[in-house]
Amino acid sequence: MWIQSIYESHTRHISSSITLTETRARKYAPAMAMYPIRTFPDPVLSMEASVVSAFDDDLSRLVDDMLETMYEAPGVGLAAPQIGVLKRVFVADTGEGPFVMINPRIIETSGSWKFEEGCLSVPERYWQIKRADYTRAEGVGLDGLPVMFEGDELTGRVLQHEIDHLNGTLLLAHLGTRVRKQVLRELREESLGTNRVL
Numbered sequence: 001m002w003i004q005s006i007y008e009s010h011t012r013h014i015s016s017s018i019t020l021t022e023t024r025a026r027k028y029a030p031a032m033a034m035y036p037i038r039t040f041p042d043p044v045l046s047m048e049a050s051v052v053s054a055f056d057d058d059l060s061r062l063v064d065d066m067l068e069t070m071y072e073a074p075g076v077g078l079a080a081p082q083i084g085v086l087k088r089v090f091v092a093d094t095g096e097g098p099f100v101m102i103n104p105r106i107i108e109t110s111g112s113w114k115f116e117e118g119c120l121s122v123p124e125r126y127w128q129i130k131r132a133d134y135t136r137a138e139g140v141g142l143d144g145l146p147v148m149f150e151g152d153e154l155t156g157r158v159l160q161h162e163i164d165h166l167n168g169t170l171l172l173a174h175l176g177t178r179v180r181k182q183v184l185r186e187l188r189e190e191s192l193g194t195n196r197v198l
C-alpha cells in the first residue's frame with residue numbers, strides 16, 4: 001500500500017512508461033465494504049498467501065472491497081494479506097486505472113532504482129529503498145484468464161512491493177541490516193505503547 005504523496009508526485013512521469021494489458025472500471029456499488037488495514041507486527045503480514053483456485057463471486061467481492069479500501073486509504077496498491085486475507089491477490093492503480101492480479105509472479109526485472117517507499121502496513125514511515133526498475137509480472141485476472149503487467153519506476157516498484165506482500169515480505173526486508181534492526185525495535189516498542197505497566 002502506497003500513500004497519496006508518492007502517488008501524486010510520481011504519476012506525472014510514469015504515465016508514459018507503463019503498459020497495462022487489462023484495466024478494470026472503478027465501481028462504487030453500495031455492497032462494497034472497506035476493511036481495516038493490518039499493520040506491523042500483525043503476524044498475517046509475514047505469512048505466505050495461498051494460490052487462488054476458485055474464480056467465483058466471493059473473489060469478485062473481495063477484489064471490489066480491496067479496491068474500495070485502497071482508494072479510501074488512499075493508496076496505489078493493496079495486497080489481500082494487508083486486510084487479513086491470505087490469498088494471492090493484489091489490486092493497484094498507478095494512475096492508469098485500477099487493475100487486479102491473481103496468482104502473480106515476476107517474470108523479468110532489470111535495472112535498479114532507488115526511491116522513497118512507504119507501506120500502509122508500516123504507517124507514516126518512508127525509506128529510500130533500492131529495487132529493480134523495470135518489472136514484468138504474469139498472473140490471471142478475475143476471470144481466470146492470463147494477464148501481464150509491466151512497467152518501470154513506480155509501476156515496476158508497485159508490482160514488486162505487492163508481490164512481496166503475497167510472500168509475507170514487508171518493505172522492511174529491503175532495508176540494510178543495521179537500519180532494519182533499529183526500525184524493528186522502534187516499531188515493536190510503538191506497538192506495545194508508551195504507557196506500559198510492568
Ligand SMILES: [Zn+2]
Pocket residue numbers: 001002118119120121161165
Ligand atoms: Zn505495502
